[in-house]
Amino acid sequence: MPRIRLAHWHHGQAPGAETDVDDEELAALTRDGRVAGIVEVTTDTSPGDTATDGSDTPAPEPTPEAESEPTAKSRRRR
Template sequence: MPRIKLANWYGDRKPGDEIDVDDVLLKALRRDGLIAEVIEAPAEPSPVPQQERPAQPEPTVEQSADPAAETGRKRR
């Protein structure tokens, strides 16, 4: 559980108080700008290596030489 130092009033807690928060509250307080610093950062999960996918060729779009054929209009 992360421990933070408040930058502003939060309920009855004054600025500079250190409180324990859960991850959801940490995110909300950070969004609102109420965190002066995170004293104990949450442990980051180690990234799981992703399996490499075989490269697939990108589909190609064939271009026609006649611009009228692209729009479906007849050329006059």
């Protein structure tokens, strides 16, 4: 669970307070601009776990079909 420093009031905690939040709550608070900074990111997986979060694998390559489609040109004059 990430530990963050708040930029605004959240659940009765004043700005500047440090609190632990889950990943979904971190995403929502960051989206709303309520996070002043991330203090620490901890993982809940133990060294024996084989679960991965996908960060080790590279992003998939785009398929040739998606690249071959021409883009439609606008007929509107600029």
